[in-house]
Amino acid sequence: MRSKVADSSVVRSRAQGFSAAARQVFGRGFGPGFWIAAGWLLLVALCAVFADWLPVRDPIDPVIANRLNGPLTTNILGADGLGRDILARLVHGARVSVVIALTAVSIGMVIGGTLGILAGYFRGHFERGLMAVLDVILAFPWLVLLLALVAFIGQSLAAISVAIGFLWIPAYARVARANTLSVVQREYVLAARAMGASTLRILLREVLPNVILPVLAYGLVAMGLVIIVESALAFLGLSVEAPQPTWGGMISEGKRHLATAVHVALVPSITMFFTVLSLNYVGDRLRSRFDVRESNL
Amino acid sequence: MRLLTRKLPWLIGTLLAVSFFTFMLVSLLPGDPAVMILGAGGVSPEAVAQLRLELGLDRPLVIRYFDWLGSALSGDLGRSPMTGQAVTDAILSRLPVTIQLGTMAIVIALTLAIPLAMVSAYFAGSRLDRGISGLGFALMSVPGFMMAIFLILVFAVGLGWFPATGWVPLSESPAGNLQSAILPAMSLAMIELALYMRLLRTDLIDTLQQDYITLARAKGLPNWLILTRHALRPSSFSLMTVVGLQLGGVISGAIIVEEIFALPGVGRLLYQSILQRDLLMVQGIVLFIATAYVVVNFLVDLCYSLLDPRVRYAE
Numbered sequence: 072m073r074s075k076v077a078d079s080s081v082v083r084s085r086a087q088g089f090s091a092a093a094r095q096v097f098g099r100g101f102g103p104g105f106w107i108a109a110g111w112l113l114l115v116a117l118c119a120v121f122a123d124w125l126p127v128r129d130p131i132d133p134v135i136a137n138r139l140n141g142p143l144t145t146n147i148l149g150a151d152g153l154g155r156d157i158l159a160r161l162v163h164g165a166r167v168s169v170v171i172a173l174t175a176v177s178i179g180m181v182i183g184g185t186l187g188i189l190a191g192y193f194r195g196h197f198e199r200g201l202m203a204v205l206d207v208i209l210a211f212p213w214l215v216l217l218l219a220l221v222a223f224i225g226q227s228l229a230a231i232s233v234a235i236g237f238l239w240i241p242a243y244a245r246v247a248r249a250n251t252l253s254v255v256q257r258e259y260v261l262a263a264r265a266m267g268a269s270t271l272r273i274l275l276r277e278v279l280p281n282v283i284l285p286v287l288a289y290g291l292v293a294m295g296l297v298i299i300v301e302s303a304l305a306f307l308g309l310s311v312e313a314p315q316p317t318w319g320g321m322i323s324e325g326k327r328h329l330a331t332a333v334h335v336a337l338v339p340s341i342t343m344f345f346t347v348l349s350l351n352y353v354g355d356r357l358r359s360r361f362d363v364r365e366s367n368l
Numbered sequence: 369m370r371l372l373t374r375k376l377p378w379l380i381g382t383l384l385a386v387s388f389f390t391f392m393l394v395s396l397l398p399g400d401p402a403v404m405i406l407g408a409g410g411v412s413p414e415a416v417a418q419l420r421l422e423l424g425l426d427r428p429l430v431i432r433y434f435d436w437l438g439s440a441l442s443g444d445l446g447r448s449p450m451t452g453q454a455v456t457d458a459i460l461s462r463l464p465v466t467i468q469l470g471t472m473a474i475v476i477a478l479t480l481a482i483p484l485a486m487v488s489a490y491f492a493g494s495r496l497d498r499g500i501s502g503l504g505f506a507l508m509s510v511p512g513f514m515m516a517i518f519l520i521l522v523f524a525v526g527l528g529w530f531p532a533t534g535w536v537p538l539s540e541s542p543a544g545n546l547q548s549a550i551l552p553a554m555s556l557a558m559i560e561l562a563l564y565m566r567l568l569r570t571d572l573i574d575t576l577q578q579d580y581i582t583l584a585r586a587k588g589l590p591n592w593l594i595l596t597r598h599a600l601r602p603s604s605f606s607l608m609t610v611v612g613l614q615l616g617g618v619i620s621g622a623i624i625v626e627e628i629f630a631l632p633g634v635g636r637l638l639y640q641s642i643l644q645r646d647l648l649m650v651q652g653i654v655l656f657i658a659t660a661y662v663v664v665n666f667l668v669d670l671c672y673s674l675l676d677p678r679v680r681y682a683e
Contacts (some may be wrong), residue, residue: 201543207385210658214620217652218642219393299511306513307639319513326517326628330525340514348509355505 105356108349116344118162120285127159131314139332148208149334151324160316164339167181167228167310167317169299171296174232179239179293184286186240187227187247192255192270198248205241213238217304226312235300239293246289250282291354295347302343318343372670380664386658387440393434394651401563436651445652452645455652458637465535466626466632470618472549473556474611480557481564486595488565491574507562513622516555519545523551533630552629556621560614566608571603605676612668615661 118125128146137150148158190198195315208216220234254260260277270274298318304310305319314322318339427435439446445455488500510518524532530551536544575581576599584594623635630636634653641649 207389210386210662212616212619214623222642302511351509
């Protein structure tokens, strides 16, 4: 019955052209804003991957003659206080933001998600113990914890990623636990148990597929926050060390030239703002599209 | 009262765990504190051993923890080996700045967020609502330090209304104090504003669909009265909880904002102590901040249970 309806709608829409057909299958479109944001994110990701091969100047080569030159002069986006090309530094700095965003969110998702699912499924002492530990971690303001962690494990790209990833474990554990708690009460979990499925099988085949979507949906917004956190650290001079350019570090350097050359701080600020805004926007739209509760299934 | 006796053990347990975590976090930092105090090169091992003995670093970690906790409870967090200042004095002398900054930020954020969220929720789905929500969305994508730089650019460098850095104590000149505090407080407030607004809007939309709101409308009460008297009150409780939980964010923001505006607050003290590897100072400040955070949220939770009739009668 259901497939018949779908068939007829596809047939009807084929006559109306491809875009209409796509709309029939996928529902209302995302709108131009979504695609602009997604395109920007793709651009940033490509810059991060191909930074070394892109036709930009050397990001750490100071050309004194270009010092503080504005955009569209000797350099397309201007030069910073040491005469380094801002466009090149932005492209290479994207690498730090992208790598840290991906690894930190993955770390939080995998460790926090696993702990949350186990706590939600087994309950009892383990759940209470875990929640107590998470409460204690959450009692420390994130920057305080991060500064202490970075002092402990150093300032390499990997260390910063791990430190920021650690911050995300409590949030992900809570999301995963809450979702697991509601999934475990469903009939299909009871049915699986009645059929004699092992605990591991129930966790992997029944619980995980139903918990993973809300956890993943949180991912893009979390990446936006990770970029903000990393840039705050870089602004304080405690992220990945020089000469590697970072967006936060560029803004921090630009602060010194606010009165004379605004672009040094402004260009990286705008770049970062659009990146985080795009992550928030795309993440939010995808979440409302795939969130079971909101999209009246 | 029964509530208090039930929740107090939880509070004490959390505080103990927080103090232990703080101690371990800082004690496990790399580097020998004694070597760091004396300076790296050309110090005899005997001198290092002597200082380790004086600092009590030769004793087991657990004993040092209870020692430290014991004196912390009597208000003594040790003396910074770098500056010679007592940690407690250093914190207390800088505390007023951070408290003033945080309070101003929260007050600014609330006075802007509440009316905006009410308008947004009342006209939910309209162009106005989408504009306000979009503004909140954009604000959430701006890190605190970027907002600070933007405000400096416009109001200090451009218009010259406020100083870009520096702090005037309240006792010296109230007007100057306000002038030096307004930009840092604004940069802190903007991020909180977005969060408060988003939460309150969702909550208010939910509340406005309740039956008693329909009843109030049917009685012919004016809209502003329904919004302020009937809708805002139940929603204010969840707002209160978020304000409490967001204190951690305010403190994190204060570290950066105090550093940018060169304000003599606790956040800046912490940052500079970390840079100088002044471990005792770091330990003391982290313990202080975390304790304050836990206690404030405990009090918020308690007020919530006492003030909200829905929770009070459920007890």
